[in-house]
Structure formats: C-alpha cells, structure tokens
Amino acid sequence: MNVRNFSIIAHVDHGKSTLADRIMERLGAMTERDKRDQTLDTLELERERGITIKSTPVRLQYTRPAQEDGTGGETYTFNLIDTPGHVDFNYEVSRSLAACEGVLLLVDASQGVEAQTIVNAYLAIDSNLEIVPVINKIDLPAADPEGAAQELEEVIGIPAEDAVFASGKSGIGITEILEAIVDRIPSPSGDPEAPLKALIFDSFFDAYQGVILFVRVLEGTLTPKDQIRLMNAGKNFEVDKVGTFSPGLVVGDSLPAGSVGWVAAGIKDIADAQVGDTLTERDRQTPEAFPGFKPAQPVVFSGLYPTDTEDYRKLRDALEKLKLNDAAFSFEPETSEALGFGFRCGFLGLLHAEIIQERLEREYDLDLIATAPAVVYRVTLTNGDIFETQNPAEFPTRDRIELVEEPYIKLSIMLPEEHVGPVMQLLQERRGSMITMNYVGKRVELLYEVPFAEILYDFHDRLKSISRGYASMDYEQLGYREGDLRKVDIMVNNEVIDALAVIVHETKTYSLGRKIVDKMAEVIPRQMFPVPVQAVIGAKIIARATVKAFRKDVLAKCYGGDISRKKKLLNKQKKGRARMKQFGTVEVPQEAFLAVLSTDE
DSSP states (O other), X not given: OOEEEEEEEOSTTSSHHHHHHHHHHHTTOSOTXXXXXXXXXXSXXXXXXXXXXXXXXXXXXXXXXXXXTSOOOOEEXXXXXXXXXXXXXXXXXXXXXXXXXXXXXXXXXXXXXXXXXXXXXXXXXXXXXXXXXXXXXXXXXXXXXXXXXXXXXXXXXXXXXXXXXXXXXTTBTHHHHHHHHHHHSOOOOXXXXXXXXXXXXXXXXXXXXXXXXXXXXXXXXXXXXXXXXXXXXXXXXXXXXXXXXXXXXXXXXXXOXXXXXXXXXXXXXXXXXXXXXXXXXXXXXXSSOOOOOOOXXXXXXXXXXXXXXXXXXXXXXXXXXXXXHOTTOEEEEEEETTTEEEEEEEESSHHHXXXXXXXXXXXXXXXXXXXXXXXXXXXXXXXXXXXEESOGGGOOOGXXXXXXXXXXXXEEEEEEGGGHHHHHHHHHHTTOEEEEEEEETXXXXXXXXXXXXXXXXXXXXXXXXXXXXXXXXXXXXXXXXXXXXXXXXXXXXXXXXXXXXEEEEGGGHXXXXXXXXXXXXXXXXXXXXXXXXXXXXXXXXXXXEEEOOOOOOTTTTOOSSOHHHHHHHHHHHHHHHHHHHHHOOOOOOHHHHHHHHXXXX
C-alpha cells in the first residue's frame, strides 16, 4: 500500500507547524491565496500564542521524482498529524500516535534536546512507531546541527547518522524528509475485506451534522449508509458521510483499511462519542475492540463560575461541547456560598486550564470567574476512612485526621549549566528533593521529586526568568506521600468564610495567611466599627489585619468649657460602638472574594 500515516512531534516551539506548512506547500495542498503561517493551527488562540493546542490531520499526495535508473514516479498518500508540544497537551499527542505508523521527531538545532522532546520520543517508542529524527532550524546563526544530532544519540539512543537536517522556515531539506517518510515509515497493515474496526482518536461537535468523529480505520472499509456500532457506548448508527482532511473536511466515497478520515453518523448525544472507542459493523462485528487509550487523569482543579448566574446553563452546554473536543478535560457541578453555582473542572496543567477558560470566553461568549487552582489531597481519618478532596471547605478538623497525603511529581528540567545554581535554589524553596543530575554536553538534566501543589502557581514563570528562558520542564505523576499540611481558615468579624479556606504546608502557613488577610483588609468596605480579618489554624490566630472604622469627630462642637462634657460625649459614643459591633454584620463584597480566589493573585 502506498500510504504513510505519521505525526510530527517535538518540544514546544521547535517548528512543527512551520515544517507542516512547508510540506503542504511542496505537495500542493496550499494555493498562493490560502498561504498563511501555521496553516494547521485552526483556533484563533493557537495563532495568537504561536502554540499548537489541537492535533490537526491533513491528507497529502506525494509523487516520487523519477530517477535515471527508471525507479520513482510512484504516488503516495500521506496522512500527516501536527501535534502540540506543551506538556499539558500530552494526551493529544498520545491519541494522535495511535493513528500512525511513524513519527518525525523534530529537534531545534540551536536549543538541542529539551524535556518534552524526550517524553514525546518515549511515547513513540512505547507505541512501537518508527522514528525519523529531523534537526530543524539549521539556518539559525546559533545553530549547531551536528551537536543536536549527537545529543539525540546520547540522550535517547537514536543514531546521529539517521538524522535529516532541515529548516522549516526556508524549506531546506524538505525533499530529504519526504523521501525518509517513504523509505523508513512502514505502510499500514489491515485487510479491507475483514469486519470493520476503526479507532476514534478525536471528535468535535457540528451544529448541523452532530458529532463528527476522526477515525483511523484498522480493518475493513467504511462507506456511507453502513450500519455501525460504537462498541463501548453500545449504540448503533447509520453512516451519513465519510471523508478526509485537506485540511478542511472533504467528503469522500469510502475509507479503506489503513486510512485516516472523518465520519458523520447523525450522533446527537455528545456522551455517545467517546474518544478511544471502537467503530465496527452492526451485523458483522470485529472480535475485539481496540484497547483505546489510558484515560487522562486531571491533576489540577479549578472552579469556573459565570459572573451572571443566568449563564449557568449556557456554561454547562459549552463545557459539554468542549469536553468532546478535549477528552482530557473533566467537570462536575459545585456551589460556593461566595460565587453561587458553577463547575469544578479538572485539567492536565495550568496552561490547559488557562486555554480552556479563554476558549469558553471567546467561542461561547461567556464571562467567567476562575478560582485559584488546587490539587487533590488524600485524607485518612482517625476511624480509618479514606477520602479525597480538592476543596478546602470539605477538609475535616485536625482532631479527626490521622494523616494527610499530597500528590508528588517527578520533575525533569533541561537547562544550560550556568543556570544550575539558581534553579536548584528555586527547587529547594519548593520543597523539592534531588534524584539525579546528568550532564549532556553543555546542558544539564535535573531530576527532582516535588509536591505538585508547589509548582502550580508561578513556578514555570520563575524558572523561565531565572534561566533567561533557556530551561524547559516536564513532569510525571509519582503518587501520594504524607505531608505536614494545614487548613488555614479566614475569619471576618469573627465569622469563618468557607470559600476562602486554603490547604497549605506547615512551613508556609504564616506567609500565606498574612498575604490573604492584608488583601482582604484592602477590599472590605469600612464600617462604623473596626472589623478584624484573621487567618486561623484551628483555634490559633496566625495573622490579623483590621479594617479601621469611620471616625466622626464628636468633640468638634465642644470647644472650650469643662472636660467632663467631653468625657460624657466620648463614653456615650463608646457604648454605641460596642452595641453596633455586637449586632452589626459585615457584607463581604464579590470583589473581595475575587481578589483572593482568582487565579491572578
């Protein structure tokens, strides 16, 4: 079969989308009129930020140039998938690889092997895919192509002589890449006459056609009017249309074994179309379903609330449609006494959370409040019960807790050797413990075990600023470990405000408590009596700030005269203040909650 299915994988910003543009240009998939940078990045957000968020497939035709010895001239069909590079979108990459037989592994000639390069390479190796190494950006002034190829051999074990040298920007080496794809990546196997077996690796919701499934046909042939069955969902449908990507949806006659394409079958219920499910014929089913993918485990949790409570239903519909487009994302309803009705959402990382929020606001015209991100803690109670929570309001009192465990990650950082000292100091501050340190040429790989909660907020920004942007990071889950964690409650006028509670390590309770009470004291409106704002652990107050009372100068009219008149007036005012404080209530405004709960702080 003259078909090649392959993905382009690399660390973020190593030139995947640009190389895909050049390949499409060379193979005539783009006219002069359609030309633009990052053609396969279809979301406005991707183009704005210069990163790939969604994997995008495209079908191309390549005719080999005729050789003097009479060989060549054959036409090949390429199914190319451009994948994201950021660690938060790793799940997109793993799904794309299931639809391929090989990958182009890109390495930036000026930056060398980065953390995500290693992770993506091992994903491809685990999936038994053929790897074609490409050293990209060789025309940069700071490029060291030979050094990058050598680094690839030292770190991952891919022979340096196998590397293809290229530049996605100027189009150098594109012919060599196309030839390497034909020569090194195997053609797909699969019997077109066997019972249908197709893997769903992505999907999206179309307002007119329902759910559009992106499939890789492993066995059999898929044609319109076929009666199909979704094996996991246990539902039957009739195929309405099938087609390929160019890169938009192009209607075709059939999808034989080995091809990548899309299917519309009038699926209206989003829950029926699960990514990783297997399509088969209703009356002639395949003996066993494709194993699917390991479901993505959300690791960062954040609350999303509409600023206008009437938008709650609109937000729920938008979340359901986005979940179809991004299977790594999860959500469940929750209520907060401060922010009303909303959803607790699970993400694969902070960038993932940020992108989802921005997509909801842009694509579905919603105005949202996002609470600060949190991880899941595991609590063992004194009676032996174990439960997991990411909501501090559900955290039990200290006397009922036997032990608290927090998630740890194995953090891998690649950086130039001159920045090692400051980065190790940063990791020390974040309660990290070193596993090992490897030198690869002039670069260093640091491996640390760090509590996940410690890298949630500003860790990535701090790492980039300390290393002048040269450090790259990647992480994997290690499981739970016991930690000395405390719940810090915030009290306003001696009343506990549930929505503001936080779970934090014992060493950081004071600094965080201090920060929150100072912030609250700034935004709570002044009353006729002083309002105390306190951070407490159990019954112990660890930080306090006071919102000063309004002052009325009652002595202004008592000029001259006897001192007893002034004392009488002051005593009367004192009693009034005491009574007001006893019966007065403090309304904590929405802005105060936003100042503490929002992700900006």
